[in-house]
Amino acid sequence: MEIQGCREDRTSSLMVDFVKDCGGIAIIDGGLATELEANGADLNDPLWSAKCLFNSPHLIQKVHLDYLEAGANILITSSYQATIQGFESRGFSKDQSEGLLRKSVEVACEARRIFQEKHVKASKTPHQVLIAASIGSYGAYLADGSEYSGDYGEAIDLEALKDFHRERFLILADSGADLIAFETIPNKLECQAYAELLKENDIKIPAWFAFNSKDGVHVVSGDSFVECISIAESCKQVVAVGINCTPPRFIHGLLMTIRKVTTKPILIYPNSDETYDPDVKEWVESTGVSDDDFVSYVTKWHEAGASLIGGCCRTTPNTIRAIYKAFN
Template sequence: MNDPLSAVTLGDNPIADIATRFGFMIVDGALATELERRGCDLNDALWSARILSESPQMIRDVHRAYFEAGADCAITASYQATREGFQRAGIDAETADALMMRSVTLAVEAREAFWLSHEQTATRPRPLVAASVGPYGAFLADGSEYRGYAGLAIDRAGLAEFHRPRLETLLAAKPDLLAVETLPSLEEALAIADLLETLDARAWITFSARDGDCISDGTPIAECVRALDGRPNVVAMGINCTALASIEPLIATIRSQTALPIVVYPNSGEHYDPVTKRWHAATEVASSAPADLADGVSCWLAAGASAIGGCCRTGPEDIRALAARRAQPAP
């Protein structure tokens, strides 16, 4: 028997397909946060990518936990995985590529095992696997993804040269799409958009933002969206790894510039200090800011969001709360 929702995963824009049929797509939560909760030490330049070698079953289990909680899409453990980063840790290029491909395989295996055991085709879509492509700043491991690359000797051509091998490697493992995420720079987004066309790959592109108007390097989000709108292989745009209070105005601006699906997966509400590499409670929070992901759903959907999930410091309980909100009857 054919899967009645096969179109959800096989359409030209699976995010739009899921959002149309189910109200919005539920993205998973933070992989690293859940790995740490389960006992992994991620105090390393490779971050969660190190666990691909040390404890792959742990990553598979976390993906499964998010599917069980209600996620329609898993983001792989490849955010900080690059040949350069692995080589800096003493891992050769061949092994590095194998580990990057493993990140996709683990998510796919978790998805297939979950789907086979549940067969919830009437109530939810068959989940997607999005291969994470973190920014150049993630490789630097110095917080650049939260401020941009001013003063660094790298241009669009250099960024393309950096990203191309990992895109090719991840695509060889056959994810449903790429999650190009936490970009602090429009130049980096344009470099990757060019590569997507060359490689005939589809991806969402999400930026990190400093406030409700601009991405991390200070470029207005409206300018970023206008520059990417119409690129044939960019299937969605949005924001991740950003404070809850900034999400609604960012969505509204993005929606004013594009008809593409909008993907948002903010942090839990805490503030990350890239110097000390510690999270701190926000000192000033607007009274209108959502308390958590589930609290923000209504206003984010009203502003134009198509997919909602969580980034740093969120976990399966946050995703379960999103799924519960989606299951509620429409008012």
């Protein structure tokens, strides 16, 4: 399958075909926010990495390119914490807010174009690249730590979550991305909201569902991991399911659970096993997992059935490069 533009294939077989063409393992990129900070961005803001969409999009493009050069096959856009509501609270108009959402995909697509042209000019064949438009949870918009607990209170029900996500989803689905990445899903209710949004709209864009866990058994809200995966499994537009932003030590057990419930490709992109304190908005000091240790995990995850592997918070292009070397 040749991937040149941003919307070459939207069928249900997208991810199966893509992984096959990548040699049986597709590599997802790594952490975005910490790399933006490493390149000089100040992300002490409720919009987090989405802040760079209006004040330093060149830094986002640079980080995307760093991951592509490291061997990533899938770029996740900078829209995780980008919402119309969040941009409007900063004084942007509705049209400007929608434009910033589209810009997150445009920047990633441009990075892919630059990467591919560079390799073609050097008489090299660039590896396959997909663009995944990120949609973070309602808790990510709140920026109060509830994305790590899944506790939104009684005021938020299924319809309210669908209403919150609908417009952003429709804009990103029509932005030129290859698929939607619903990331760091913290509870069953939001999982159900995403599934219903996919089913009720005519836009046939594929999606993946990635959940996070802090005990290796449940999603962070305490809801059943199996029930959440089952919701994703029942949705035809979901082309891959798995885990992100979860400590590596929990991944193998969760992977074994996923295999019992789904027939879809399984994706794994954990964090570096460090802890984020949402109250002070800082990472708690920790040794984390070295790139060598991370790679020792990923080879076992691939053997156990994961076919899309990358990194989340605090992983770097060096992490992705190590994964690429392990599989190539």
